[in-house]
Amino acid sequence: MSAPLLEVRNLRVEFPTRRGTLTALDDVSFGIEAGEVLGVVGESGAGKSLTGAAIIGLLEPPGRIAGGQILLEGRRIDNLRQDQMRPIRGRQIGAIFQDPLTTLNPLYTVGRQLAETMQVHLGLSDADARKAAIGWLETVGIPAAAHRVDAYPHEFSGGMRQRVVIALALCAEPKLVIADEPTTALDVSIQAQIIALLKRLTREKGTAVMLVTHDMGVIAETADRVAVMYAGRIAEIGPVRDVVKDPSHPYTIGLMGSIPEVHSKVERLTQIDGSMPRLNAIPTGCAFNPRCPRVFDRCRVERPDLMEARATRAACWLYASEASARAA
Amino acid sequence: MPLDAADGPPVLQADGICRYFDVSRPWLQRTIAREPRRTLRAVDGISFSIPRGTTLSLVGESGCGKSTVARVSVGLYPPSAGDVRFEGQPLSSARAQPELRRRMYMIFQDPYASLNPRWRVRDIVAEPIRAFGLLKGDKEIAERVGALLRQVGLAPADGEKFPHEFSGGQRQRISIARALSSEPDFLVCDEPTSALDVSVQAQILNLMKDLQRRLSLTFLFISHNLAVVRHMSDQLGVMYLGRIVEIGPAETIFRRPLHPYTRMLLEAIPDLAMTGKGRTPVAGEVPSPIDPPSGCPFHPRCPLANDRCRVERPDPLAADGALVACHAVQEGRG
Numbered sequence: 001m002s003a004p005l006l007e008v009r010n011l012r013v014e015f016p017t018r019r020g021t022l023t024a025l026d027d028v029s030f031g032i033e034a035g036e037v038l039g040v041v042g043e044s045g046a047g048k049s050l051t052g053a054a055i056i057g058l059l060e061p062p063g064r065i066a067g068g069q070i071l072l073e074g075r076r077i078d079n080l081r082q083d084q085m086r087p088i089r090g091r092q093i094g095a096i097f098q099d100p101l102t103t104l105n106p107l108y109t110v111g112r113q114l115a116e117t118m119q120v121h122l123g124l125s126d127a128d129a130r131k132a133a134i135g136w137l138e139t140v141g142i143p144a145a146a147h148r149v150d151a152y153p154h155e156f157s158g159g160m161r162q163r164v165v166i167a168l169a170l171c172a173e174p175k176l177v178i179a180d181e182p183t184t185a186l187d188v189s190i191q192a193q194i195i196a197l198l199k200r201l202t203r204e205k206g207t208a209v210m211l212v213t214h215d216m217g218v219i220a221e222t223a224d225r226v227a228v229m230y231a232g233r234i235a236e237i238g239p240v241r242d243v244v245k246d247p248s249h250p251y252t253i254g255l256m257g258s259i260p261e262v263h264s265k266v267e268r269l270t271q272i273d274g275s276m277p278r279l280n281a282i283p284t285g286c287a288f289n290p291r292c293p294r295v296f297d298r299c300r301v302e303r304p305d306l307m308e309a310r311a312t313r314a315a316c317w318l319y320a321s322e323a324s325a326r327a328a
Numbered sequence: 329m330p331l332d333a334a335d336g337p338p339v340l341q342a343d344g345i346c347r348y349f350d351v352s353r354p355w356l357q358r359t360i361a362r363e364p365r366r367t368l369r370a371v372d373g374i375s376f377s378i379p380r381g382t383t384l385s386l387v388g389e390s391g392c393g394k395s396t397v398a399r400v401s402v403g404l405y406p407p408s409a410g411d412v413r414f415e416g417q418p419l420s421s422a423r424a425q426p427e428l429r430r431r432m433y434m435i436f437q438d439p440y441a442s443l444n445p446r447w448r449v450r451d452i453v454a455e456p457i458r459a460f461g462l463l464k465g466d467k468e469i470a471e472r473v474g475a476l477l478r479q480v481g482l483a484p485a486d487g488e489k490f491p492h493e494f495s496g497g498q499r500q501r502i503s504i505a506r507a508l509s510s511e512p513d514f515l516v517c518d519e520p521t522s523a524l525d526v527s528v529q530a531q532i533l534n535l536m537k538d539l540q541r542r543l544s545l546t547f548l549f550i551s552h553n554l555a556v557v558r559h560m561s562d563q564l565g566v567m568y569l570g571r572i573v574e575i576g577p578a579e580t581i582f583r584r585p586l587h588p589y590t591r592m593l594l595e596a597i598p599d600l601a602m603t604g605k606g607r608t609p610v611a612g613e614v615p616s617p618i619d620p621p622s623g624c625p626f627h628p629r630c631p632l633a634n635d636r637c638r639v640e641r642p643d644p645l646a647a648d649g650a651l652v653a654c655h656a657v658q659e660g661r662g
Contacts, residue, residue, distance in 0.1 A: 043525035044496075157613055187389035187552065190613060192596040214525065217598030244600050258530035260559040262582070262597050268537070269530040269559065275495045276525075 003074045004031035005208050006055065006176055011078075012067035013047075013054055013232075015279075022279040024050050024063065025232045027305070032176065037202070037209045039223030039240065041216060041255075043276055046229040048212045052178040054078070055210070056093050057085040072176070091121040094169035094207075096198075098181035100161035103168075104153040110137070110164045111149030114171055121172035136167040140197060159190035163197065170201055177202065180212045195222055216259055220244050228252050231277055231287035238312025248309035249316045251288045286317065294318060337416045338377035339514050339546040340401060344410035347371040347396050351618060368618050370396040372570035373410065378563070380513070381540070383547040385557040385578065387593070388567035389614050394550045397567075398518045401548055402432050414514070430460045433507040437519035439499035443491040449502055450487030453477065456510035476505040480535060497528035504535065508543070518550045533559060554597055558582050566590045569617050569625040576650025586652045588630045624655065632656035 013025035025047045032038045040048045053059050055070055057080070070078040077088060089095075097103050105113060114136055115129035124132060130149070137145035140163040153161055162182065169177050179198065183191040199222055202209050211223055219226050220240060227237040228249065236249040247253050257270025274291045277283060283290055289299040298317045309319035352358055352365040371393045378384045386394045399405045401412055403419045412419040414428055421428075433456070436442040443452055453473045456462075463469050474484030480501040491499055500520060507515055517536070521529040533556065539545060551557050557564060561578035566589065574587040585591045612629035615621055624642050627633040636655050644651040645658055652658075 043527060159613055187614070188554075188596045189389060189592060192598070193611070195598065215598070216526070216600055220600045221598040255527055256600070258527045259600065260530075260533070260553075260555040261600060262555045262558055262594060263599055263601055265558055265579070265582075269534055271530040271534055272527040273531070275497055275528055 003071070005034045005036075005073060006032040006210075007071040007074075008051070008055065008068070009071070010068035011051070011054060011065065011070065013050055013059065013063055014066040015063050017062075020280070023066075023232060023282075024279055025054065028068070028229075028232075028234055029306070030227055030234065030237060032208050032210060034175065034208055035203075035206045036225065037199075037211055037223045039219035039226040040210060040212045040229060041214060041219055041226060042229035043214060043255075045231075045276055045279070047232040048214075048229050049180050050232075051229070052095075052180050052210060052212050056089055056095055056178055057082075058089075058095075087121070090117060090174065091172045092174050092176065094172065094174040094177040096162075096165050096169045096177060096179040096182045098184050100158065100165045100185070101153065103165050104161060106153055109150050109152055110156070114149075114164075114168055117168060118171050132171070136171050137164070139201070140164070140167045141193075158186055159193060162186060162190075162194050166194070166198060166201070170205065170207065173205065174207065176208045176210065178210045178212070181214070182211075183218060184213065184215070191218070198222075216244065216256070228255065231282055232279070233287060233315060234306060235288065235316075236309070236312055236314040237306065242311035246311060248312050248319065249288075249314040250292045250294050250318070252314075254291075254293075286315070337413075338379050339415060340548065341377040341413045341416075342397075342401065342410065343375050343413070344373045345371060345375070345397070345400055345407040345412060346373050346409040347393075347400055347405055348408045366618055369570050369620070370617060371400065371407075374565075374567070374570075374572045375410075376563070376565055376572070376575060378514075378546055378548060380546055381544040382562040383540070383549050383560050384563040384565060385549040385551060385561040386565045386567055386572075387551055387554055387557050389552060389593075391569075391614060391617055392567040393570040393617070394552075394567050395518055398434070398516045398548060398550045402434050402516050403429070404434070426460060430456070430462075430510045431512045432514040432516070433510060433512045435500075435503050435507050435515060435517045435520045437522050439496055439503055439523065440491075442503055443499060445491055447490070448487065449477075449489055449491065449494075452491070452502060453487065453505045453509050456506065460510055462510060472509070473505075476509055477502075479508065479539070480505045481531075495528075496524050497531055500524060500528075500532050501535070504532075504539070508539070512545075514546045514548070516548045516550070519552070520549075521556060522551070522553070529556070536560070554593060555599075566593065569615065569620050571625065571653065572644065572651075573626065573654065574650055574652045575644070580649045584648065586647055586650060586657045587654050588632050588656065589626050592629075624653075630656075632661055634661075 009029050011025055011028040015022045015024055042048045054065055065078050069076055111133045114133035118124045118129045118132055134145050134149050142148050142163055183194050223240045226240045226243045228235045230251050236252045247256055254272035272291050285301045286299040286304050289295045304315045304317050306313045306315050307319050347370050349368040349370055351368045388394050400407050450473050453476055454469050457469055473487055477484050477486055482501055521532050549560050564578040564581045565572045565575040568589050574590045585594055621628050623639045624637045627637040642653045642655045644653040647657050
């Protein structure tokens with residue numbers, strides 16, 4: 001098997017604070033193949049956005065990568081200096097963030113922002129870059145692109161802005177795009193348009209996507225594989241169909257049951273009592289054990305790593321092959 | 329929950345309520361630029377009624393006026409036209425009637441902004457009790473606050489803490505405890521779970537349904553999330569640009585949506601059941617409510633629009649157990 005496009009090995013991100021070091025990501029490992037869409041889901045504070053930020057080298061200080069490796073096409077990128085990272089960011093890895101208004105520079109026209117990106121990364125001339133910028137605006141479905149290229153971000157609606165951000169992320173033709181909650185700020189009808197656009201463009205260009213969101217519906221429709229995060233670790237990872245329809249980890253099972261569905265009605269939603277632990281109070285053993293309906297002694301003491309669990313891989317002692325573990 | 333028609337008048341009845349906002353530029357600038365005054369018709373003639381013990385949900389995208397309806401319903405905004413009646417009494421007189429005000433309360437979206445950070449939880453929850461003079465004596469009030477906190481799944485000892493010591497879901501529980509402290513019959517919930525994570529959202533929705541059953545509460549539930557709405561509602565109203573385009577029993581509308589906008593909304597929602605299935609998203613965006621399209625406001629995005637839709641505004645008419653404001657549905661073109 002060839003090396004995946006992106007490989008994250010045992011990534012650990014820490015935030016040193018006056019009252020001790022908080023471990024925000026711990027032992028996170030996964031890979032993304034070329035052209036694949038990996039969904040990353042979890043609740044607030046699970047570490048999904050942080051994983052994206054670590055990959056693209058945009059961790060907010062004092063956050064720092066304290067362990068593990070990030071490899072892009074087999075080459076380590078987690079230990080690069082900022083000036084070495086710059087040609088990778090944008091050119092190799094594009095980014096789409098939640099709020100299109102803060103992603104775009106309000107003082108430059110959208111055309112200039114697109115053109116600048118392509119001039120820096122692809123070395124286009126002024127005229128070519130402008131032509132390409134108009135082309136990209138057309139590609140992402142902005143009407144009257146030749147005219148709108150000279151408009152400022154505030155002249156666009158939220159959905160149109162997010163289209164511009166997608167154009168910006170894809171215009172240097174990166175191999176991987178990290179999309180962090182790309183539709184969370186948008187209304188459902190616009191969300192559907194943006195997801196369809198992102199899906200179409202990345203498929204046409206063979207771009208791999210790491211799609212970070214808390215919306216399981218978006219993941220179910222878009223992703224090939226999905227990683228479920230809890231308290232800074234991956235709780236379960238596997239093909240999207242298996243994780244959604246037949247999850248193995250008790251957290252994923254609870255999470256799926258707690259989502260109300262539009263196309264059917266249940267009298268009562270499954271609820272997971274309690275809430276995710278704070279970073280300074282992560283329980284020993286499995287981080288989910290105080291909320292887990294199937295907890296047993298081993299969970300409280302020993303931390304599970306990802307292991308084969310039916311169709312997926314789950315960090316849960318229920319799937320430890322030793323019979324002794326279950327008896328304990 | 330059964331609709332109990334024998335239970336007297338509906339708890340809340342809105343008749344053709346409108347709410348306009350003046351969004352003109354300041355007088356001098358307007359005069360220099362020779363601009364006319366500009367009005368934003370946030371809510372433009374909507375009617376509904378909510379029987380006791382049931383939930384009416386209003387859904388729609390940002391800017392459709394659903395939160396304005398919520399505020400008009402509890403009297404936080406006076407309507408520009410039309411009227412709201414609470415158990416048959418006009419709400420416009422509620423200012424003069426503390427008893428009416430006591431019986432309605434609002435739960436807001438952001439549990440971080442709606443609780444005073446400088447107050448202890450016990451004082452936050454006791455505020456309506458003190459404001460309406462429902463109980464005398466600190467001991468009685470403390471007991472009542474403890475019972476309310478238990479009712480929403482917190483401990484009486486949590487009353488000593490400050491809001492920042494709680495997570496988002498727990499804060500929303502505090503908001504609910506405060507809303508229940510004046511023993512209201514009618515609660516307006518404006519996106520109560522939008523700021524919460526799904527597993528916490530499930531806890532809050534379950535809690536709200538339990539309390540509704542136990543205390544026979546009446547809810548006006550505002551949300552943009554159709555899945556949440558389906559879970560909560562007896563009746564559903566779909567809003568678009570300040571108007572209700574379809575209203576009726578929730579299950580009927582979810583099973584068989586008639587208005588093209590309702591169909592589009594239901595179609596647009598990514599669903600767990602649809603793994604791998606592609607959808608055709610509807611083109612276009614919500615137009616500005618300051619300058620809404622002529623005729624039916626949805627016509628620029630509607631696949632069924634014809635000349636009549638561009639000119640004539642459709643009125644809500646009965647169709648299959650619901651009220652639908654659409655020429656195409658009425659003409660059988662849908």
